[in-house]
Every structure is written in C-alpha cells, then in structure tokens.
Amino acid sequence: MIFSITDQCLDPEALKAELTRESAGAFVSFEGWVRDHNDGAAVTALEYEAHASLASKEGQQILAEAVERFDVLAVSGLHRTGHLAIGECAVWVGVSAAHRGIAFDACRYIIDELKQRVPIWKKEHYRDGPSSWVNCATESAVTEV
C-alpha cells in the first residue's frame, strides 16, 4: 500500500505486477491521461506541481481508508509532477481484490478522494492564449500598473 509522487514516467505494467495476489480474482486500475482539450480550449501540455511530502502523506491516508472500507487485497497509487505532454499518464491507481465489485468501488473511491484532497496543482498550457491554473480563481484584487 504505497502512494508516491514522482517526476518519472509511469509504467502501468510494472505497477500492476506489484499488486498480483494468488487470492485475487479481480484487478481494476485507473489511469488519468493528459487530454488535448478542456472547457472548450485546445490544451497543448500540462504542468503538475505538488507539495511532495504532504501529497504522499495524504495519498497514503486515502489508500489506508480504502483498505479499511473495502475488502481489498492490495492497492497502490502514483501521481506525476512536472511537464507532461498530451497522452501521458498523470495519475495511476490500482486495486486487486477477490471480486470485481470491490475492486471497482475501491478504485473509484481512491481516485475521487485523490482529486479532492491531495496537494497537487495543474497548470494548463493552451494552443491559443496564456496558460492557467486549473480550479483557481482568475480575478485579482490587485490593480496592475
């Protein structure tokens, strides 16, 4: 049960191999990919920033909650930081369990909580126009001179 923050490319096959168990009848994974558009704007790349130690700690806490709530056999998760190109895997979550229902539910729980709680920020670079931080307010109280 490990959650990591990494600036290296994710290797889903290797991550999956870590979760094999003889008692497992199901494996479910989620991969979040860098998409070429968001809210109608053409996206050319993403930049992820994390507070590495707190992000790892919060991610670890979410995995622990999943283990407690669902009857899973093994879970793990990783999130990338740095500059990612279209199509790259930004986040990976994997769950093995005796049966598929539990594996689906636990995987969904983990990715939903990760997106809401882990201190990671995403900057979108657009084909047309300046880049912006996703989810952050844009208007500023400061008057530019």
Added chain:
Amino acid sequence: MINVTAQYFAVFRERAGQNAEPIETSALTAGELFAEVSDRHGFADSVARCKVAINDELATWNSPLEDGDVVLFFPPVAGG
C-alpha cells in the same frame, strides 16, 4: 507581533512572485494571515477552497500562529 514565514504554491507563488517571504504580523490564526497575504498579493481564492499547513502539517484556518511558524498556503487542488 510575531515573525512567521509564508510559503506559496502554484498560482499563489506566481501571484506573489516568490516562493516564500518573512512576515511580521499581528495575525493570531492561519486564516487571519491568509487574509493579510491575500490582500497584499491579490489572491482571489476563498478559504473554503484553499488549504493551509503549518510547519509541514496540514492545519485549519483557526489554527493559532506562533513566532517562527512556517505557514504554507495551498490554492484549490487539481490533481488527476
């Protein structure tokens, strides 16, 4: 007055134009300090959507500040 260090991440870092700064403040809580730095740098996100950590531990907006604290301000998260 106490002396603390404010640390900024993502959009806050860009708005502030720096990773961190020393601040002499009369703020008693993390929330009061956030109001102060939001004013100073024009942060536009509300406390309801932001998070704060003190000395590398997640804290609440009501958490009291002490001299020497390092206060980390996190804008709304967007992992995944």
